Amino acid sequence: MLEPGDDGFDALLAHFSPRLLVRALIAIDVERVGSSCGFGVPLYEYLGERDQLVRWAERKGEAGLAAYMNEKNATSIDGLPGLSRRS
Template identity: 55%
Template sequence: MKLHERIDERLREFLLTQPVFFVGTAPASADGHVNVSPKGMAGTFAVLGGHRVAYLDFTGSGAETIAHLRDNGRIVLMFCAFAGPPNIVRLHGHGRVVLPSDPDFGVLLGHFGDELPRGVRAIIDVQVERVSDSCGFAVPLLEYAGDRDLLQRWTERKNDADLDRYRERKNTHSIDGLPALTPSRRNV
């Protein structure tokens, strides 16, 4: 394993070319569940500086990451090379949930291009405190066939009120009962 002072240009290029990454969070309580979520879709991850990254958070069946970040802020993002030279990069830090109602949402959103997929409920903004990479010799070689379009097709079939109702049913609390999205703070 090698520690890096920051996300340099070589690491930035590696991070931005990976089609999938994994997000790990946990509640402060020792009784709570650790969560690991895969993230993907081209253009939904951005390197904002040597110690800062962000990604688009979409409407989904849970809101563990949001709840855990509100509880304690701890987060790790892991990127694995499934093609080319083996490599695993981990970004440890503290994240915050930026909702569409937050003043800096629009500025952050500008880092993700003009063609944003429907269903974005938040942006996860991460202050990176530790950057490391390791060999990844045991990570399998996989062929990338492309992004799935199922999430986009699902959200396109819903109007804003439908998405609001879904988020209210599925995204207000974590599986451990921690608050996540509340009706007054949901994306619209």
């Protein structure tokens, strides 16, 4: 797991489209990939990205986001170590 400020974080992040509020990147080794025909997958119309996260983050501000992440992301729901503390 790489967090902002870790060695290699920015280089790995450059492979993805810009996103607001990237908390961490997880590098994995894929050993097997499966696929299906997709015949049972329904069709849908893409309407766009949701904006709830952006609006929520704007209301929180930088200090509020750091406090939220420190409280909510320090451990996983399984009690495992989570993200480093933000200032």
